[in-house]
Amino acid sequence: MPRLLVLLLLLLAPLQARGQEAFEALLPGLAGGFAQQAQTVERLGTLGDPRAAAVLRALSDGRLLKRPDGTLLLRDGERVTEFPGGAAADAAGAEPVRINNRVRAALRGALGRLSLLSPDAAERMAAAEAVFRSRAAENIPLLEAALARESVAAIRARMELALAASRLAAGQDDAKRAAISALGASSSTEARAVLLEARAGNPALGAEIEAAVAAIDRRLEIRRAAETLFQGLSLGSVLLLAALGLAVTFGVMGVINMAHGEFVMLGAYTTFVMQEALRDIPALAPWSLPLAVPAAFLVAAACGAAMERGLIRHLYGRPLETLLLTFGVGMMIQQAVRLGFGAQNREVTSPPWMQGTLELPFGVMVTQNRLWILVFSLVVLLLTVAAIRLTRFGLEMRAVTQNRRIASAMGIRTGRVDALTFAFGSGIAGIAGVALSQIDNVSPNLGTSYIIDSFMVVVFGGVGSLAGTLVGAMTLGVVNKVLEPYAGVVLAKVFVLVAIMLFIQRRPRGLFALKGRAAEQ
Amino acid sequence: MSATLADPADSRARLGFRAGLAGAVLLLAALPALNTLPADHALHVSDFIVSVTGKWICYAILALSLDLAWGYAGILSLGHGAFFALGGYAMGMHLMRLIGPRGAYGHPVLPDFMVFLGYTDLPWFWRGFEHFPYAMLMVLLVPGALALVVGFLAFRSRITGVYLSILTQAMTYALMLAFFRNDMGFGGNNGFTDFKELLGMPLGTPGARAALFYASLIALVASFLVCSALTRTKYGRVLTAIRDAESRARFLGYDTTRHKLFAFVLSAMLAGLAGALYVPQVGIINPGEFSPGNSIEAVIWVAVGGRGTLVGAVLGAFSVNALKTWLTSAAPDLWLFVLGGLFVAVTLLLPRGLIGLFGGRRKGRDA
Numbered sequence: 067m068p069r070l071l072v073l074l075l076l077l078l079a080p081l082q083a084r085g086q087e088a089f090e091a092l093l094p095g096l097a098g099g100f101a102q103q104a105q106t107v108e109r110l111g112t113l114g115d116p117r118a119a120a121v122l123r124a125l126s127d128g129r130l131l132k133r134p135d136g137t138l139l140l141r142d143g144e145r146v147t148e149f150p151g152g153a154a155a156d157a158a159g160a161e162p163v164r165i166n167n168r169v170r171a172a173l174r175g176a177l178g179r180l181s182l183l184s185p186d187a188a189e190r191m192a193a194a195e196a197v198f199r200s201r202a203a204e205n206i207p208l209l210e211a212a213l214a215r216e217s218v219a220a221i222r223a224r225m226e227l228a229l230a231a232s233r234l235a236a237g238q239d240d241a242k243r244a245a246i247s248a249l250g251a252s253s254s255t256e257a258r259a260v261l262l263e264a265r266a267g268n269p270a271l272g273a274e275i276e277a278a279v280a281a282i283d284r285r286l287e288i289r290r291a292a293e294t295l296f297q298g299l300s301l302g303s304v305l306l307l308a309a310l311g312l313a314v315t316f317g318v319m320g321v322i323n324m325a326h327g328e329f330v331m332l333g334a335y336t337t338f339v340m341q342e343a344l345r346d347i348p349a350l351a352p353w354s355l356p357l358a359v360p361a362a363f364l365v366a367a368a369c370g371a372a373m374e375r376g377l378i379r380h381l382y383g384r385p386l387e388t389l390l391l392t393f394g395v396g397m398m399i400q401q402a403v404r405l406g407f408g409a410q411n412r413e414v415t416s417p418p419w420m421q422g423t424l425e426l427p428f429g430v431m432v433t434q435n436r437l438w439i440l441v442f443s444l445v446v447l448l449l450t451v452a453a454i455r456l457t458r459f460g461l462e463m464r465a466v467t468q469n470r471r472i473a474s475a476m477g478i479r480t481g482r483v484d485a486l487t488f489a490f491g492s493g494i495a496g497i498a499g500v501a502l503s504q505i506d507n508v509s510p511n512l513g514t515s516y517i518i519d520s521f522m523v524v525v526f527g528g529v530g531s532l533a534g535t536l537v538g539a540m541t542l543g544v545v546n547k548v549l550e551p552y553a554g555v556v557l558a559k560v561f562v563l564v565a566i567m568l569f570i571q572r573r574p575r576g577l578f579a580l581k582g583r584a585a586e587q
Numbered sequence: 588m589s590a591t592l593a594d595p596a597d598s599r600a601r602l603g604f605r606a607g608l609a610g611a612v613l614l615l616a617a618l619p620a621l622n623t624l625p626a627d628h629a630l631h632v633s634d635f636i637v638s639v640t641g642k643w644i645c646y647a648i649l650a651l652s653l654d655l656a657w658g659y660a661g662i663l664s665l666g667h668g669a670f671f672a673l674g675g676y677a678m679g680m681h682l683m684r685l686i687g688p689r690g691a692y693g694h695p696v697l698p699d700f701m702v703f704l705g706y707t708d709l710p711w712f713w714r715g716f717e718h719f720p721y722a723m724l725m726v727l728l729v730p731g732a733l734a735l736v737v738g739f740l741a742f743r744s745r746i747t748g749v750y751l752s753i754l755t756q757a758m759t760y761a762l763m764l765a766f767f768r769n770d771m772g773f774g775g776n777n778g779f780t781d782f783k784e785l786l787g788m789p790l791g792t793p794g795a796r797a798a799l800f801y802a803s804l805i806a807l808v809a810s811f812l813v814c815s816a817l818t819r820t821k822y823g824r825v826l827t828a829i830r831d832a833e834s835r836a837r838f839l840g841y842d843t844t845r846h847k848l849f850a851f852v853l854s855a856m857l858a859g860l861a862g863a864l865y866v867p868q869v870g871i872i873n874p875g876e877f878s879p880g881n882s883i884e885a886v887i888w889v890a891v892g893g894r895g896t897l898v899g900a901v902l903g904a905f906s907v908n909a910l911k912t913w914l915t916s917a918a919p920d921l922w923l924f925v926l927g928g929l930f931v932a933v934t935l936l937l938p939r940g941l942i943g944l945f946g947g948r949r950k951g952r953d954a
Contacts, residue, residue: 322749377931377935380935381934381935385748385749386663386748386749386752387934387938388934389663389749389752390886390887390890390930390933390934391930391931391934391935393883393927393930394887394926394927394928394929394930394931394934395927395930395931396927397923397926397927397930398923398924398927398928398931400923401920401923401924401927402924405920518753518756518757518760518879521753521757522753522757525750525753554768556764556765556767556768557765557768559761559764560761560764560765563757563758563760563761564761566757567737567740567741567754567757568740570744570746570750570754
């Protein structure tokens, strides 16, 4: 065993040593004439020695000094060290190594290639990107070396593409074939462009290239469909959140609340206030968004309860008056917020775990915050259903909705249930505001843009049915996003509105119509 | 019913009421005349008063049309601003065509915004708008046709109450989004402006202002007379019956759909007329007129004045707008609180509006 180890070391040592020797042997070239400098830079760039990046960067920044005897010094701010070696040195008598444009160009290329080996992942990604775009044969060995050490999957994928593209640009036919199938296995539009570009130069490989392009196209198609679906579901989840509270107040109670959008807006502002209030408490600051959920619920629910007890209660059975009254209240809330917080948008930052994008198979990109909101909206839906189905309050609420007088006779305090139900629906609106603050501008008229869509969702899904609200919101979201590429954002919206009007012709009570006695009201 | 009509006290009150109305109309009619008096005369009325009153008269016609739909047919339209804006756009198209080669780009036919957007010839729906009678026809027909389609679809499937309100709000919202688009051929978010003349009168002169003022006043009086005559016919009585108990009216054999549809279309045409008179007075029309907030504001005029009375609608339009004009210059931040407060106060405390305060009697239930 030890003998084997020794043998291995013996085998490896010269390799290592040769690399080092080559590196050190090349260094004096950096202090030579411009032509020699450029050549040296090129060779250092392909050597793959990690120290090369430091010295080349110093050269490019003018921080590389040379003594009259030809030894090199690295200046880093005030500190000057010998290179290679790293011992502190005195800069007296040394002068910066000068370079010209030709050397500068060589440096750019070499540094770009060398950053393939950089310890910084973002830098490696950028380098892979750059190499992919340049597609030069001399990059192949370096790319192979970099690939062998790379551990981040996304960067690996990028490097493999770059390698394939480089091989396709300059290689034997076999290597080209392998490269084509590697490119064809990706789902990148750039790979597709590279293949199309190579088609002219490689008539013999035409069939392979065609097949690879077709494969990419198929995958891009799937990706586009998946992304549209996700965007649609994401819009649907926003609509669901905004409409869920309405489904309770309008759908279950039959009270139309035009100030619903303002409750959503209040929720978003509560998120902003929580963020500002917790900013200076390091232990709580990262949790301001989760903490804003109950806070927004309470704020909006309190406003809702006050509005129901103070105003709406007097207008039961007169829906049109309720509509006007709540519209007026909404107007006042909006103006109060505008005066209190200013008319401009307020910044609510997303916590780190909600930022960035997630890459799914086929290169489908999904923004984290929208994914969270989608999940969040479903959780809120489930909690709402649970509250209505499983709790004492939900039971009383259903009893009052179905038959107010009998419920009252059974000892249920109907007035209290009305107030709680309205507060509950308003609170859900507040929660919607927390979610919306992550993707929309927090401004006083945040709610206005959602109110009409939310009513459409409730009417389309069927008044009084939470399942209808879910299906209605998701359908409207997906239909909107599917139409958008063809018709544009505005026309898609107009089209959906017209479609709902026509749909109501066929099914005036919505998708999930209540059947039996409840429908007669 | 007939007994109350024959009541001498009632007929005296009616006479006094009519005299009051006539006096109010005469007072309004005197404004442009007083404007021509020298500026230091005690009775001189400023240009501002005349132009702002001219606007209010157009609002009053809009309120009247809304009262016909809401107060008599029970259709709370939250989209009447759309009919108003469509009438305004039809008039705006006529005014744009009259600019002719005097635009900034000097194109002989195309309005400036079309030259700017790279149009080479006039879109088909712009043809004919250079003729005043055709444009006036469109002022009535376009809102009327929209109301016919929306009303037919809605009333046929018995969409009533708040559903109908939200539907009409969605209608004006959708139109607003559509008119904001540049490729609609209506000038995008800038709309139409820089009008030069109407029927040979250069706009913006005192003469044109007075002429438009009188035209609006005549339109208001005529609309009022038509509406009040209509509501006193058998048709009007059936309409009120539908408002108060639609199913009962239907079971009695009345075609409620057709009755409501007629009222809605007529109302939309009146709103279009109001918009057409409004645009040359303010000199601009843009998609902002479609915003749902405008329609809701019109509803509050009617509610404040007292709905189902016609006079109340006109009174409401004048009083709320007077308040708005005063407040938006005196305390702009307060205006939205006051407007919102009006919604709350009127629905909770004054369900019959200002007219109710004066003890005007109204028969029938609240809709």
